Amino acid sequence: MKISEIKVLVTCPGRNFVTVKIVTDAGVYGLGDATINGREQAVIACLNEHVVPCLIDRDPQDIEDIWQYLYRGVYWRRGPIGMAAIAAIDMALWDIKGKIAGLPVYQLLGGRSRKSVTLYAHANGETIDETLENAAALMDQGFKAIRLQSAIPGLPVTYGVLGEQKDYFELQGNRPLPPEEEWSTKKYYKLVVELFKKAREKFGPDVHLLHDVHSRLTPIEAARLSKLLEPYDLMFLEDACIAENQDSFKLVRNHTVTPLAIGETFNSIWDCKELIQNQWIDYIRAAATHAGGITGLRRIIDFAAIHDVKSAPHGAPDLSPICFAAHMHLDSWAPNFGIQEYSGAVNEQTAKIFKHAHEVNDGTAFVSDAPGLGVDFDEEAAAEYPYKRSYLPVSRLEDGTMWHW
Numbered sequence: 001m002k003i004s005e006i007k008v009l010v011t012c013p014g015r016n017f018v019t020v021k022i023v024t025d026a027g028v029y030g031l032g033d034a035t036i037n038g039r040e041q042a043v044i045a046c047l048n049e050h051v052v053p054c055l056i057d058r059d060p061q062d063i064e065d066i067w068q069y070l071y072r073g074v075y076w077r078r079g080p081i082g083m084a085a086i087a088a089i090d091m092a093l094w095d096i097k098g099k100i101a102g103l104p105v106y107q108l109l110g111g112r113s114r115k116s117v118t119l120y121a122h123a124n125g126e127t128i129d130e131t132l133e134n135a136a137a138l139m140d141q142g143f144k145a146i147r148l149q150s151a152i153p154g155l156p157v158t159y160g161v162l163g164e165q166k167d168y169f170e171l172q173g174n175r176p177l178p179p180e181e182e183w184s185t186k187k188y189y190k191l192v193v194e195l196f197k198k199a200r201e202k203f204g205p206d207v208h209l210l211h212d213v214h215s216r217l218t219p220i221e222a223a224r225l226s227k228l229l230e231p232y233d234l235m236f237l238e239d240a241c242i243a244e245n246q247d248s249f250k251l252v253r254n255h256t257v258t259p260l261a262i263g264e265t266f267n268s269i270w271d272c273k274e275l276i277q278n279q280w281i282d283y284i285r286a287a288a289t290h291a292g293g294i295t296g297l298r299r300i301i302d303f304a305a306i307h308d309v310k311s312a313p314h315g316a317p318d319l320s321p322i323c324f325a326a327h328m329h330l331d332s333w334a335p336n337f338g339i340q341e342y343s344g345a346v347n348e349q350t351a352k353i354f355k356h357a358h359e360v361n362d363g364t365a366f367v368s369d370a371p372g373l374g375v376d377f378d379e380e381a382a383a384e385y386p387y388k389r390s391y392l393p394v395s396r397l398e399d400g401t402m403w404h405w
């Protein structure tokens with residue numbers, strides 16, 4: 001069997017998604033997600049100019065050799081762009097392998113470790129009360145784990161709280177440039193501690209509560225917040241600080257028993273080796289799209305398993321339903337699966353383009369038994385929504401200093 005064509009397709013049904021479609025001479029095709037929010041064209045160029053030409057006429061069944069060829073074989077290895085390109089190719093090859101075998105990908109990984117995949121949903125609000133009302137509504141829908149984010153009084157915009165009309169395109173207007181946000185740790189501490197205090201008062205001890213700091217704190221601030229939140233028993237605190245220096249998490253860990261999660265921007269095991277082997281974190285949040293596909297993420301999850309670290313894959317709306325499908329298989333297989341982030345159903349246009357067979361209800365997902373990844377891509381529908389340039393915001397401290405977004 002040979003790879004006869006690889007298409008790299010971009011579509012914007014409300015946000016940009018980059019999809020790889022590998023076509024074989026046997027007529028079977030596979031799909032992969034290569035979306036990097038705000039850097040879509042860089043991955044497209046990397047694929048079209050550098051990756052695709054090397055793969056035409058190769059046997060699509062050689063997943064491991066192709067992965068090694070694109071990773072080990074390349075002098076300029078790692079980094080988000082290169083690893084997203086590898087990821088999309090890798091997912092598409094697993095999809096093809098499953099289709100040839102007539103088996104869902106989780107069977108190729110070794111079979112299921114559980115009946116279903118527990119999801120955590122997002123409750124956001126302009127006020128604490130609104131956030132808690134939204135959380136209550138999610139609990140009514142069956143969610144047993146909820147991430148709480150609330151607007152910070154005194155700051156113009158807060159991560160995770162975009163009102164109804166304000167999507168990123170609207171924030172950016174006709175000449176897209178990164179929207180600017182402001183950050184104040186002092187204002188945030190007060191809000192976030194109050195949010196979780198009220199949440200526990202309202203909901204009691206049983207529901208799993210989570211929160212994403214989105215890397216805004218310094219290590220010592222992250223340590224302080226983790227400690228302040230201890231009475232409210234979080235399932236995990238996400239991205240408490242940046243981990244470019246992995247030692248930062250040693251500092252946070254030494255001060256708190258609040259479980260810690262990180263990893264959505266990680267590209268390989270090398271971004272989290274110390275975090276995992278020193279057991280400074282409890283959940284690894286790497287995504288198949290950004291960490292080298294199913295092959296890359298599976299290795300991270302296996303390494304995490306022997307250090308009692310669980311998986312909790314990134315599930316933001318900027319990962320396409322193909323990545324969601326890949327996660328469904330990894331989540332169903334991984335013996336050390338923790339929880340899957342879920343940002344809710346996709347919009348109508350996206351659902352028209354990406355059709356997947358995985359079921360979501362009562363805060364739980366059920367992996368499909370369709371051969372391969374169990375997701376399809378409608379090229380004609382995708383072509384109706386052309387690419388639109390868009391940026392993620394940037395963040396500054398109140399005095400204007402550039403900060404982590």
Ligand code: GCO
Pocket residue numbers: 037212214264314315316317318341392
């Ligand atoms: C999450 C994430 C996202 C990111 C987004 C950036 O936990 O889901 O932090 O919301 O901000 O993926 O593109």
Ligand code: MG
Pocket residue numbers: 212214238239264
């Ligand atoms: Mg996050």
